[in-house]
Amino acid sequence: xxxxxxxxxxxxxxxxxxxxxxxRTQLPAISDLSLRIHPGELVAVVGASGSGKSLLAHAIxxxxxxxxxxxxxxxxxxxxxxxxxxxxIRGKELVLVPQSVSYLDPLMKVGPQVRNGRRDEAARxxxxxxxxxxxxxxxxxxxxxxxxxxxxARRVLISTAVxxxxxxxxxxxxxxxxxxxxxxxxxxxxxxxxxQGAGVLLITHDLELALTVAHRIVVFYAxxxxxxxxxxxxxxxxxxxxxxxxxxxxxxxxxxxxxxxGSLFSPQNQEExxxxxxxxxxxxxxxxxxxxxxxxxxxxxRCIREVAP
Amino acid sequence: MTLSAENLGFRYxxxxxxxxxxxxxxxxxxxxxxxxxxxxGKTTLCKLLAGYLVPQExxxxxxxxxxxxxxxxxxxxxxxQHPELVVNPRMPxxxxxxxxxxxDARILTGLGIQPSWLSRYPRELSGGELQRFCIARALGSQTxxxxxxxxxxxxxxxxxxxxxxxxxxxxAARNIGLLVVSHSPSLLDQICTRTLDLTKxxx
Amino acid sequence: xxxxxxxxxxxxxLILSLCLLLAVTLAGVLLRDAAMETDFARKNLPPSxxxxxxxDWMGRDLFVRTLCGLSMSIQIGxxxxxxxxxxxxxxxxxxxxxxxxxxxxxxxxxxxxxGIPHILLLILVxxxxxxxxxxxxxxxxxxxxxxxxxxxxxxxxxxxxxxxxQVAQKLGMGRGYILRRHMVPHxxxxxxxxxxxxxxxAILHEASVTFLGFGLSPEQPAIGVILSEGMKYLIMGxxxxxxxxxxxxxxxxxxxxxxxxxxxxxxxxxxxxx
Numbered sequence: 001x002x003x004x005x006x007x008x009x010x011x012x013x014x015x016x017x018x019x020x021x022x023x024r025t026q027l028p029a030i031s032d033l034s035l036r037i038h039p040g041e042l043v044a045v046v047g048a049s050g051s052g053k054s055l056l057a058h059a060i061x062x063x064x065x066x067x068x069x070x071x072x073x074x075x076x077x078x079x080x081x082x083x084x085x086x087x088x089i090r091g092k093e094l095v096l097v098p099q100s101v102s103y104l105d106p107l108m109k110v111g112p113q114v115r116n117g118r119r120d121e122a123a124r125x126x127x128x129x130x131x132x133x134x135x136x137x138x139x140x141x142x143x144x145x146x147x148x149x150x151x152x153a154r155r156v157l158i159s160t161a162v163x164x165x166x167x168x169x170x171x172x173x174x175x176x177x178x179x180x181x182x183x184x185x186x187x188x189x190x191x192x193x194x195x196q197g198a199g200v201l202l203i204t205h206d207l208e209l210a211l212t213v214a215h216r217i218v219v220f221y222a223x224x225x226x227x228x229x230x231x232x233x234x235x236x237x238x239x240x241x242x243x244x245x246x247x248x249x250x251x252x253x254x255x256x257x258x259x260x261x262g263s264l265f266s267p268q269n270q271e272e273x274x275x276x277x278x279x280x281x282x283x284x285x286x287x288x289x290x291x292x293x294x295x296x297x298x299x300x301x302r303c304i305r306e307v308a309p
Numbered sequence: 310m311t312l313s314a315e316n317l318g319f320r321y322x323x324x325x326x327x328x329x330x331x332x333x334x335x336x337x338x339x340x341x342x343x344x345x346x347x348x349x350g351k352t353t354l355c356k357l358l359a360g361y362l363v364p365q366e367x368x369x370x371x372x373x374x375x376x377x378x379x380x381x382x383x384x385x386x387x388x389x390q391h392p393e394l395v396v397n398p399r400m401p402x403x404x405x406x407x408x409x410x411x412x413d414a415r416i417l418t419g420l421g422i423q424p425s426w427l428s429r430y431p432r433e434l435s436g437g438e439l440q441r442f443c444i445a446r447a448l449g450s451q452t453x454x455x456x457x458x459x460x461x462x463x464x465x466x467x468x469x470x471x472x473x474x475x476x477x478x479x480x481a482a483r484n485i486g487l488l489v490v491s492h493s494p495s496l497l498d499q500i501c502t503r504t505l506d507l508t509k510x511x512x
Numbered sequence: 513x514x515x516x517x518x519x520x521x522x523x524x525x526l527i528l529s530l531c532l533l534l535a536v537t538l539a540g541v542l543l544r545d546a547a548m549e550t551d552f553a554r555k556n557l558p559p560s561x562x563x564x565x566x567x568d569w570m571g572r573d574l575f576v577r578t579l580c581g582l583s584m585s586i587q588i589g590x591x592x593x594x595x596x597x598x599x600x601x602x603x604x605x606x607x608x609x610x611x612x613x614x615x616x617x618x619x620x621x622x623x624x625x626x627g628i629p630h631i632l633l634l635i636l637v638x639x640x641x642x643x644x645x646x647x648x649x650x651x652x653x654x655x656x657x658x659x660x661x662x663x664x665x666x667x668x669x670x671x672x673x674x675x676x677x678q679v680a681q682k683l684g685m686g687r688g689y690i691l692r693r694h695m696v697p698h699x700x701x702x703x704x705x706x707x708x709x710x711x712x713x714a715i716l717h718e719a720s721v722t723f724l725g726f727g728l729s730p731e732q733p734a735i736g737v738i739l740s741e742g743m744k745y746l747i748m749g750x751x752x753x754x755x756x757x758x759x760x761x762x763x764x765x766x767x768x769x770x771x772x773x774x775x776x777x778x779x780x781x782x783x784x785x786x
Contacts, residue, residue, distance in 0.1 A: 048435070048464060178492070180493070181346075183492075205464075205465060207466060208493075208495070247467055251469065251471075252466055253495040253496045253498065253499040253500075254495040254498075254499075257473065259467065259471040260471075359682065380684075382682070382683050386683075394676075395675035395676050395679045396676055397694055399698060400694070400697075404693070408683045408685055409683060451684075
């Protein structure tokens with residue numbers, strides 16, 4: 001197996017917030033997240049909207065908000081990913097396809113945005129080729145973002161990202177509210193990028209869609225990773241290891257729409273212990289203690305039970 | 310009861326008509342699914358049916374009476390896709406919830422709303438938690454029809470299953486008609502008695 | 513550490529400035545009589561330890577006189593700014609809530625009054641009201657409400673269209689409830705900041721109008737009077753008669769501005785966690 005293009009080791013992220021006028025608190029957003037992406041792989045991090053997954057993308061790119069504090073290690077192509085390195089490769093080898101089309105500059109035409117301001121012949125040819133690849137003809141270059149439909153704007157975002165042949169593409173919720181066919185098309189483009197050798201990190205809340213294009217799925221819940229498994233493991237619920245992942249599988253409409261027993265379902269962002277323990281049918285006392293993310297055959301799992309596939 | 314749209318026509322400003330000559334009926338026992346790509350007017354239709362927008366042509370009738378004539382809490386309640394936009398960020402959630410009138414404790418437990426959340430502010434809770442409040446708020450005693458505009462699209466699968474299981478039981482028990490807008494064919498298959506494809510009705 | 517101290521520093525600065533301004537105001541009230549005291553034996557003295565701002569041609573202690581004048585300006589400024597702000601709030605809300613007609617009328621009025629150069633407007637109103645104390649008060653009050661009114665109008669319009677207000681209406685909540693529970697809590701911080709930022713304007717304008725002769729009458733120790741009279745003596749070399757009062761006025765205005773902008777920074781949701 002080639003060296004991973006991206007390694008995230010024990011990443012934890014918290015925010016400093018003010019309560020009242022002066023009291024400060026730390027709000028944890030991510031705890032102990034680890035994953036690896038190899039070139040040619042599409043890894044999907046799946047979790048509820050607003051659960052902090054986008055922060056992972058921002059942490060890798062080095063664009064976190066001012067009140068965020070980060071621990072853990074990030075490695076790009078084997079070497080530590082320092083802020084200087086992030087700045088150097090951002091937009092070229094390491095790109096983000098953001099969630100919202102409002103990331104496009106409304107005052108700039110599409111062409112210059114895709115070309116990132118460059119005006120030389122080579123850049124122009126390349127941008128035209130990239131846009132054509134996503135089904136957008138040359139006239140689109142002369143338009144402003146507000147003149148594009150939602151789908152076209154999304155394709156422009158992708159074009160901008162792939163202009164310089166990136167090695168690591170991070171797609172942050174690229175299909176919000178899209179019709180299934182449109183979403184499929186967009187995800188297909190990302191899978192294509194992976195097939196051509198780039199590493200792709202797909203961040204999404206839609207497990208169903210992720211399963212159609214991902215090689216591996218990382219299950220993200222309450223700020224931490226609970227399981228990592230190949231997409232093929234999701235065809236049955238007994239090939240899944242963590243009780244939460246199994247509950248997720250059974251909750252899918254086509255698998256019966258089963259909601260787990262027990263009234264509540266809202267994880268507290270606890271520092272320690274399994275965030276699922278209040279809803280887990282097999283919870284034990286030691287689920288409240290610290291549980292490591294351990295490697296198992298085919299993936300990883302954060303559960304104290306001896307889980308056999 | 311019957312909720313109907315008669316010859317509905319609507320456009321935003323000077324734009325092209327989103328709906329034209331549109332007719333639609335929903336009765337209390339039904340659960341109708343609504344599917345179409347973005348831009349086809351699903352949210353607009355919901356807003357018209359719930360009285361947030363006034364159509365340029367046609368009218369909305371509840372049991373034959375125009376919707377605008379109903380005073381007090383509107384019997385047709387819409388649950389929006391993005392809960393953060395429809396709760397006041399400066400109001401504690403308990404008070405936001407109280408706008409729905411006196412709610413049965415059963416609704417709060419059924420939706421998994423914790424008592425401690427009532428004194429919290431919207432920014433302290435996640436989208437999924439906020440959505441539970443919005444749903445509870447829409448289930449006041451006067452509600453006869455519920456329009457769910459992609460309410461679980463942004464939620465994780467487990468929350469989605471819990472919320473829908475509760476809603477199905479509740480709307481069945483209270484004979485509340487349901488209109489479900491969603492992108493997910495598998496979801497609509499599970500929930501709805503019939504499905505409407507807006508692409509077929511395009512002018 | 514940096515962030516905590518920044519916020520704490522801002523708050524301490526705010527409180528300090530407020531205390532200073534309060535001290536000036538109180539001092540001026542208490543020293544009213546001392547400000548009018550004349551003593552020809554000590555006239556035209558340059559600044560010294562005994563008389564930090566020197567004395568004028570009538571032997572009056574300029575420091576005490578300045579304090580008194582500033583105190584007057586601050587009091588007048590605060591009262592007129594407050595009334596102005598209330599007018600702004602009422603008219604702004606009316607424009608946004610009472611329909612097209614009200615909106616058109618208020619907007620027309622705002623445009624009309626903003627079209628006249630500010631000092632000119634002030635002088636006109638003051639003159640029409642017979643100058644003196646009431647002239648200045650009415651003038652300043654009637655010429656400062658327009659910008660804040662526009663801001664309030666914009667905010668209320670936005671609130672009216674917000675998701676949660678629309679949903680509240682559909683849930684049967686009445687107008688009164690929506691005003692009380694949804695609108696006022698949102699408008700209040702904006703209003704307070706707008707109010708405090710009106711003070712320096714009002715103070716400076718009152719001083720200016722008095723300086724030009726359209727404001728408070730000359731026998732009162734108003735800052736404008738002190739400055740206009742001091743101007744005559746500048747040529748004779750008694751620079752302290754204009755410089756110190758002028759600097760003091762600028763300082764007071766800057767302090768109020770500081771209070772206002774610090775308040776805005778502390779209350780602004782965007783930088784609230786800085």
